[in-house]
Amino acid sequence: MEFAQDAQPVPAPDEVLVKVEAFAPNRGETFLLEAPKPGLLPGKDVAGLVVQAAADGSGPPAGTRVVGHPPMGGWAEYATVPTHSIAVLPDEVTAVQAAALPLAGITALRLLRAAGAVTGRRLLLTGASGGVGHYLTEIAAAAGAEVTAVTATAERGARLRELGAVAIVHDVGAAEGPFDVVLESTGGGAPAAALARLVPGGTLIWFGQAGRTPATVDFFDLLAGPENAVIRHFHYAGAPYGPDLATLVRLVAGGRLHPEIGRRADWSRTAEILIDLRERRIRGKAVLTIGAPR
Numbered sequence: 001m002e003f004a005q006d007a008q009p010v011p012a013p014d015e016v017l018v019k020v021e022a023f024a025p026n027r028g029e030t031f032l033l034e035a036p037k038p039g040l041l042p043g044k045d046v047a048g049l050v051v052q053a054a055a056d057g058s059g060p061p062a063g064t065r066v067v068g069h070p071p072m073g074g075w076a077e078y079a080t081v082p083t084h085s086i087a088v089l090p091d092e093v094t095a096v097q098a099a100a101l102p103l104a105g106i107t108a109l110r111l112l113r114a115a116g117a118v119t120g121r122r123l124l125l126t127g128a129s130g131g132v133g134h135y136l137t138e139i140a141a142a143a144g145a146e147v148t149a150v151t152a153t154a155e156r157g158a159r160l161r162e163l164g165a166v167a168i169v170h171d172v173g174a175a176e177g178p179f180d181v182v183l184e185s186t187g188g189g190a191p192a193a194a195l196a197r198l199v200p201g202g203t204l205i206w207f208g209q210a211g212r213t214p215a216t217v218d219f220f221d222l223l224a225g226p227e228n229a230v231i232r233h234f235h236y237a238g239a240p241y242g243p244d245l246a247t248l249v250r251l252v253a254g255g256r257l258h259p260e261i262g263r264r265a266d267w268s269r270t271a272e273i274l275i276d277l278r279e280r281r282i283r284g285k286a287v288l289t290i291g292a293p294r
């Protein structure tokens, strides 16, 4: 990776200009860098200070601390963010915590809405030790779900247990079940193994392929059960993101959500951190800082 200076971004009338104090890369973004399209400016998760309010009068004034989910350009000193996709930060939420929230946290909230009521239901979660997985575990367990988490190591499982998981396994095949809901994001053989552990009429939501091997499912296997399984695809995207960001910030401020930050480093170490994220060496979120924010 090469560093180069880019021009200061110019906000549209409905955007604020944010001086970025912390930003967080996501696993999916690291893959975009393997064959970058011309003009690619990655970065969707930022926290910092509004230095220029939106010209159309929407959004907070200059001087406000915010977290934002811009469509691009967040791995930078200054980022433009639509006012519909920011939330104001109270003093008790640090920029480092806030930067860890947007994509992974919004995905977790929206996935759980897609899953329907989880209270008292058995939920299987693959890729559980990642950014999305920690949020899903804590929020679903707090809502009364019985969460079984799939993660590579016992050490990663220990934190997921503290966040409310009732069982930790290192392979879907070792999960006891049966499960009402499966949230699957690793691909390969995991969806088929998870389907075999669904209750009749249970739901598997597929939302990612962290293992980078396409999911393989033999639909004839479903004749042996579960009956009437529902398989659905999920994608988190859809502005506005501000209301979900505000929910996440409120949960963190109230001590009910704990962003799991496996790595914090100065932005100058971005290239190294991206490799570690891609190579599965970081638990939870990685957050890069500019200057010395809280």
Ligand SMILES: NC(=O)c1ccc[n+]([C@@H]2O[C@H](COP(=O)([O-])OP(=O)(O)OC[C@H]3O[C@@H](n4cnc5c(N)ncnc54)[C@H](OP(=O)(O)O)[C@@H]3O)[C@@H](O)[C@H]2O)c1
Residues within 6 Å of the ligand: 026, 027, 028, 103, 104, 107, 126, 127, 128, 129, 130, 131, 132, 133, 150, 151, 152, 153, 156, 185, 186, 207, 208, 209, 210, 211, 212, 234, 235, 236, 237, 277, 280, 282, 283, 284, 285
């Ligand atoms: N559909 C959507 O809207 C949406 C939105 C956000 C994210 N996603 C996807 O959801 C997944 C999770 O995102 P994230 O940001 O939380 O990623 P992440 O932080 O990198 O977490 C992914 C987790 O999956 C596990 N994993 C990695 N490689 C694996 C492999 N080869 N086989 C099995 N497990 C593996 C790792 O846990 P262990 O090493 O502990 O097993 C890792 O912690 C990604 O696939 C991402 O692309 C989808």
